Amino acid sequence: MSVADxxxxxxxxxxxxxxxxxxxxxxxxxDRVRFLQGQLxxxxxxxxxxxxxxxxxxxxLTREGRVVADFHVVAxxxxxxxxxxxxxxxxxxxxxxxxxxxxxxxxxxRSAAFARFAVEGPRALDLVSAAAGAPxxxxxDSAASMEIGGVEVLVAxxxxxxxxxxxxxxxxxxxxxxxxxxxxxxxx
Numbered sequence: 499m500s501v502a503d504x505x506x507x508x509x510x511x512x513x514x515x516x517x518x519x520x521x522x523x524x525x526x527x528x529d530r531v532r533f534l535q536g537q538l539x540x541x542x543x544x545x546x547x548x549x550x551x552x553x554x555x556x557x558x559l560t561r562e563g564r565v566v567a568d569f570h571v572v573a574x575x576x577x578x579x580x581x582x583x584x585x586x587x588x589x590x591x592x593x594x595x596x597x598x599x600x601x602x603x604x605x606x607x608r609s610a611a612f613a614r615f616a617v618e619g620p621r622a623l624d625l626v627s628a629a630a631g632a633p634x635x636x637x638x639d640s641a642a643s644m645e646i647g648g649v650e651v652l653v654a655x656x657x658x659x660x661x662x663x664x665x666x667x668x669x670x671x672x673x674x675x676x677x678x679x680x681x682x683x684x685x686x
Contacts, residue, residue: 647679
Protein backbone atom coordinates (compact mmCIF):
# COMPACT_ATOMS: atom_id res chain seq x y z
CA MET A 499 0.00 0.00 0.00
CA SER A 500 1.40 3.41 -0.92
CA VAL A 501 1.62 6.35 1.48
CA ALA A 502 -1.13 8.08 -0.54
CA ASP A 503 -3.38 5.02 -0.07
CA UNK A 504 -2.67 5.00 3.68
CA UNK A 505 -3.52 8.70 3.98
CA UNK A 506 -6.74 8.16 2.04
CA UNK A 507 -7.68 5.24 4.32
CA UNK A 508 -7.22 7.43 7.39
CA UNK A 509 -9.41 10.15 5.87
CA UNK A 510 -12.18 7.79 4.69
CA UNK A 511 -12.29 4.93 7.20
CA UNK A 512 -9.41 4.21 9.56
CA UNK A 513 -5.74 3.36 9.38
CA UNK A 514 -3.49 1.45 11.76
CA UNK A 515 0.17 2.42 11.98
CA UNK A 516 3.09 1.97 14.36
CA UNK A 517 4.40 4.93 16.33
CA UNK A 518 8.14 4.45 16.51
CA UNK A 519 9.00 8.12 17.14
CA UNK A 520 7.17 8.38 20.46
CA UNK A 521 8.47 7.91 24.01
CA UNK A 522 6.98 7.10 27.40
CA UNK A 523 8.09 8.26 30.84
CA UNK A 524 6.68 6.73 34.00
CA UNK A 525 6.61 8.79 37.19
CA UNK A 526 6.19 6.82 40.43
CA UNK A 527 6.47 7.52 44.14
CA UNK A 528 4.26 8.84 46.92
CA ASP A 529 4.98 12.49 45.99
CA ARG A 530 4.29 12.05 42.25
CA VAL A 531 1.00 14.01 42.23
CA ARG A 532 2.36 17.03 44.09
CA PHE A 533 5.60 16.93 42.11
CA LEU A 534 3.96 16.84 38.67
CA GLN A 535 1.37 19.40 39.71
CA GLY A 536 4.27 21.82 40.20
CA GLN A 537 6.18 20.80 37.06
CA LEU A 538 3.51 20.64 34.35
CA UNK A 539 1.20 23.26 32.89
CA UNK A 540 -2.08 21.39 33.45
CA UNK A 541 -3.98 20.15 36.50
CA UNK A 542 -2.80 16.57 37.02
CA UNK A 543 -3.98 16.42 40.64
CA UNK A 544 -7.59 16.00 39.54
CA UNK A 545 -6.98 13.15 37.11
CA UNK A 546 -8.71 9.91 38.07
CA UNK A 547 -7.07 6.65 36.89
CA UNK A 548 -10.37 4.78 37.24
CA UNK A 549 -12.68 7.45 35.90
CA UNK A 550 -13.59 9.07 32.63
CA UNK A 551 -11.09 11.91 33.16
CA UNK A 552 -7.83 9.97 33.40
CA UNK A 553 -5.63 12.11 31.18
CA UNK A 554 -4.77 15.56 29.91
CA UNK A 555 -2.38 17.43 27.67
CA UNK A 556 0.39 19.35 29.47
CA UNK A 557 3.67 21.13 28.90
CA UNK A 558 6.96 21.15 30.77
CA LEU A 559 8.25 24.71 30.59
CA THR A 560 11.41 26.58 31.49
CA ARG A 561 11.22 29.49 33.96
CA GLU A 562 11.06 31.77 30.93
CA GLY A 563 8.06 29.89 29.53
CA ARG A 564 9.86 28.02 26.76
CA VAL A 565 8.51 24.56 25.97
CA VAL A 566 10.83 21.73 27.01
CA ALA A 567 8.37 18.97 26.10
CA ASP A 568 4.69 18.49 25.47
CA PHE A 569 3.05 15.48 27.08
CA HIS A 570 -0.10 13.46 27.03
CA VAL A 571 -0.42 12.67 30.73
CA VAL A 572 -2.27 9.53 31.83
CA ALA A 573 -3.02 8.78 35.48
CA UNK A 574 -2.43 5.11 36.24
CA UNK A 575 -3.26 3.42 39.57
CA UNK A 576 0.32 3.73 40.93
CA UNK A 577 1.98 6.13 38.53
CA UNK A 578 1.63 8.72 35.81
CA UNK A 579 2.55 8.03 32.21
CA UNK A 580 3.95 10.97 30.25
CA UNK A 581 3.80 10.33 26.51
CA UNK A 582 5.94 12.57 24.28
CA UNK A 583 8.09 12.71 21.15
CA UNK A 584 11.23 10.55 21.39
CA UNK A 585 13.33 13.55 20.35
CA UNK A 586 12.10 15.49 23.41
CA UNK A 587 12.88 12.68 25.87
CA UNK A 588 16.42 13.65 26.98
CA UNK A 589 15.46 17.27 27.69
CA UNK A 590 12.24 16.20 29.42
CA UNK A 591 14.05 13.78 31.72
CA UNK A 592 16.75 16.34 32.54
CA UNK A 593 14.14 19.03 33.28
CA UNK A 594 12.04 16.82 35.56
CA UNK A 595 14.96 15.17 37.37
CA UNK A 596 16.48 18.58 38.08
CA UNK A 597 13.62 19.31 40.48
CA UNK A 598 13.47 15.99 42.33
CA UNK A 599 15.11 17.18 45.56
CA UNK A 600 13.68 15.48 48.64
CA UNK A 601 10.62 14.08 46.90
CA UNK A 602 9.65 10.42 46.76
CA UNK A 603 9.58 10.48 42.94
CA UNK A 604 11.13 8.07 40.46
CA UNK A 605 11.25 8.91 36.75
CA UNK A 606 11.87 6.05 34.31
CA UNK A 607 12.02 5.81 30.53
CA ARG A 608 9.54 3.03 29.67
CA SER A 609 9.63 3.55 25.90
CA ALA A 610 11.27 0.19 25.18
CA ALA A 611 8.68 -1.72 27.22
CA PHE A 612 5.73 -0.83 24.98
CA ALA A 613 4.92 -1.07 21.30
CA ARG A 614 2.74 1.80 20.15
CA PHE A 615 0.03 1.85 17.51
CA ALA A 616 -2.21 4.63 16.27
CA VAL A 617 -5.68 3.96 14.91
CA GLU A 618 -6.89 7.12 13.18
CA GLY A 619 -9.80 8.05 10.96
CA PRO A 620 -13.58 8.48 11.20
CA ARG A 621 -14.00 4.74 11.92
CA ALA A 622 -11.14 4.44 14.45
CA LEU A 623 -13.43 3.74 17.41
CA ASP A 624 -15.36 1.14 15.39
CA LEU A 625 -12.13 -0.60 14.39
CA VAL A 626 -10.81 -0.77 17.97
CA SER A 627 -14.21 -1.98 19.24
CA ALA A 628 -14.22 -4.71 16.55
CA ALA A 629 -10.67 -5.77 17.47
CA ALA A 630 -11.73 -5.98 21.12
CA GLY A 631 -14.98 -7.76 20.35
CA ALA A 632 -16.91 -5.27 22.47
CA PRO A 633 -18.01 -1.62 22.31
CA UNK A 634 -15.42 0.78 23.63
CA UNK A 635 -15.62 4.41 24.69
CA UNK A 636 -13.02 6.76 26.17
CA UNK A 637 -13.07 10.49 26.83
CA UNK A 638 -10.72 12.77 24.85
CA ASP A 639 -7.15 12.85 26.22
CA SER A 640 -8.00 9.99 28.60
CA ALA A 641 -7.14 6.30 28.53
CA ALA A 642 -8.62 2.98 29.58
CA SER A 643 -7.49 -0.63 29.69
CA MET A 644 -9.08 -3.23 27.46
CA GLU A 645 -8.26 -6.54 25.80
CA ILE A 646 -7.28 -6.70 22.12
CA GLY A 647 -6.05 -9.91 20.54
CA GLY A 648 -6.25 -11.69 23.89
CA VAL A 649 -3.85 -9.28 25.62
CA GLU A 650 -4.43 -6.30 27.88
CA VAL A 651 -3.57 -2.95 26.31
CA LEU A 652 -4.06 0.68 27.22
CA VAL A 653 -6.13 2.65 24.71
CA ALA A 654 -5.75 6.44 24.78
CA UNK A 655 -7.90 9.01 22.98
CA UNK A 656 -5.58 11.33 21.12
CA UNK A 657 -3.87 11.45 17.75
CA UNK A 658 -2.15 13.55 15.14
CA UNK A 659 -4.13 13.28 11.90
CA UNK A 660 -6.94 15.65 12.80
CA UNK A 661 -9.37 12.72 12.53
CA UNK A 662 -10.86 10.62 15.30
CA UNK A 663 -7.88 8.86 16.87
CA UNK A 664 -6.86 6.28 19.44
CA UNK A 665 -3.41 5.17 20.51
CA UNK A 666 -2.66 1.68 21.74
CA UNK A 667 0.07 0.85 24.28
CA UNK A 668 0.86 -2.89 24.16
CA UNK A 669 3.62 -4.58 26.15
CA UNK A 670 6.32 -5.50 23.62
CA UNK A 671 5.98 -9.22 24.30
CA UNK A 672 2.27 -9.02 23.31
CA UNK A 673 2.50 -6.46 20.51
CA UNK A 674 2.21 -8.96 17.64
CA UNK A 675 -1.13 -10.30 18.92
CA UNK A 676 -2.55 -6.81 19.44
CA UNK A 677 -1.36 -5.63 16.02
CA UNK A 678 -2.77 -8.71 14.27
CA UNK A 679 -6.17 -8.15 15.92
CA UNK A 680 -6.19 -4.47 14.94
CA UNK A 681 -5.20 -5.17 11.34
CA UNK A 682 -7.65 -8.09 11.14
CA UNK A 683 -10.48 -5.87 12.32
CA UNK A 684 -9.52 -3.35 9.65
CA UNK A 685 -9.66 -6.02 6.93
CA UNK A 686 -13.16 -7.09 7.95
